[in-house]
Amino acid sequence: MLKGLTPRREAVLSIIVSEYIVTALPVASETIFRSYQLGVSPATIRNDMAFLEEAGYIARPHTSAGSVPLDKGYRHYVESLTNEAELPLEEQYRIRKLFREVEEEFERWLKLAATIAARLVRNAALVTLPKPRQCRFKHLELVALQEFAALMVLVLSEAILKRQLLSFEESMTQERLTNIADKLNAAYSGLASSEILVKKLELASEEEQVTEAVIDIMVTEDKLEYEQPHLEGLRLMLGQPEFAQKDKMLSIMELMETKDWLSSALAQRSSEVGVQVVIGEENRDETLRDLSLIFSSYGIPGQIDGTIGVIGPTRMDYRRAISTVGYMSEVLSGLVAGVCRGD
């Protein structure tokens, strides 16, 4: 029994995982025997299953039931996946086509990416807006709206756009506003918030006010760990059998709608590159312990990045999820680079 994870036992584990992934039903030794050519009898397979159970890879719902993978089993399965996991070319082509069909707007693209990923893995998908490590001042515009109020439009590096209403003590003409904007544009162009802060200029009180608003926005933007992620395809995930009971379903919905679970979930996002997989209990957040997360960052390394990923029950098609997330992050990276280059 203590002979360790022999190749055949690994094979059995692998079969159990992939079988359970599609059926969501405990896998019986008989099933393994019938569907796969292992060259041994069900009884032998049962012995291997006993070992796998002892070793914590699998478990049984009850004494006389087939086996279901545990987190450790999934983990082993994922590690054993060759990295050759790639989306079929045909699928890649179809995806690219969808992107070409949609309006040229980055947020649409993100949404589309999430929708596609969600559909492919039949689970929920999420994306965050790409965020520069440190944003830089690019351009400022002030538009008179009313006598005492103006709209400030602030363009930051990587085409981030922010707007804010400003109200002034005294009446401001458009000319006056334009002058202020011109002056600040000349002075601040290309600077980060900290650099603006140290740069002392002769400023009229309105200019001071505008500058403060600008710094405020930039600092907020820099501090922002992640934007509230955009979630797509929650219904697909909730359609999975693990959420058959209503309360499970509702607690998941509540989780998704309210808590900023993503930050805690992605806190474990090491600086590693490539697709990362967090399985069940590996999540720090207790409430996520039944879920798995497959995600990858996209963007331009070191400069600007966002995250795309899928989330679903631990019983998830990891191979498909990994290849999907991998490919989608590639696509998004390409789009980010495109926008920054201005294609």
Next chain:
Amino acid sequence: MLKGLTPRREAVLSIIVSEYIVTALPVASETIFRSYQLGVSPATIRNDMAFLEEAGYIARPHTSAGSVPLDKGYRHYVESLTNEAELPLEEQYRIRKLFREVEEEFERWLKLAATIAARLVRNAALVTLPKPRQCRFKHLELVALQEFAALMVLVLSEAILKRQLLSFEESMTQERLTNIADKLNAAYSGLASSEILVKKLELASEEEQVTEAVIDIMVTEDKLEYEQPHLEGLRLMLGQPEFAQKDKMLSIMELMETKDWLSSALAQRSSEVGVQVVIGEENRDETLRDLSLIFSSYGIPGQIDGTIGVIGPTRMDYRRAISTVGYMSEVLSGLVAGVCRGD
């Protein structure tokens, strides 16, 4: 039997509706007798119930069960609600406080309004962005991003902000772009898309290109019936007992996530003012036949408007929903007016 809807029968109906709204259980004659002082015995109430059933106001799940209201019953109940339905002052105060606490950004306000409405009625709430009847050109800005590409930022009336990437055939400096923007700003300020279209100017090809992009955006904006509404609190609605079965739940989720059901639902939005109630079968859209919609437009009549409403099963606390939607639309109208005035 054919004596018509006597006052007592109306009272019985009203009791059935309000009782069913809170319990979600068929209402028995005995219950009505015990909880309300009607001065008659259960047997008499049963006779009245028989009439109400005959007349189509109520129905029974099975032969020997209490009664549940039908759409016609809800409709009668709603009509009979005095318009004095107002949110308690204390609640109003609390809501205003929440608005003061949140960041000054219109979209946040909208989201907050929906969240509050959803919580108050324990169902889903929706808001659309306020949309001007016809938007007008306010200001244009071009920011060089790369040699052949620029970001166009377009400010339209009512502080609507649009941005788009433009790519040019030839290399464009920031000076060049600023010149173009200045020229077009001077020419188009305050105009609607149609007016820009007829205004013939001497335009260089890049100016022409920018103008076309502007018109394109404005026309799209004008045509937009409703923005994709923002939905909040879906989980509250799905927590209601009518969605106990998983398939019901999923079909609702699918409806909400995919179809633009709102436009068809709000198509019946007559030009009436005030809070409107659409109950079950009154919905044109078949898929909404189990749901009720309570909504109201907000904004500045004739100039700019959006919609706020709640959606839930026909068994809904109409009184509360109506007062909530009414009040929230007031609040939002105030905020819209504030933004336009520039408070």
Next chain:
DNA sequence: TTTAGCACTCTCCCACCAAGACTGCTAACT
């Protein structure tokens, strides 16, 4: 180490029954 055979366990489903909840009807009452 592998295998066949078999007893054992646990779930799942269905049928059945008893209790309880309400009604509808009938006949008497005001």
Next chain:
DNA sequence: AGTTAGCAGTCTTGGTGGGAGAGTGCTAAA
């Protein structure tokens, strides 16, 4: 005529029990 008490009848709900089926664990032999 409208109202009421009493009661039979109907339908739901929850609990119980048992049989079928699925799948294992164990034992003993190959």
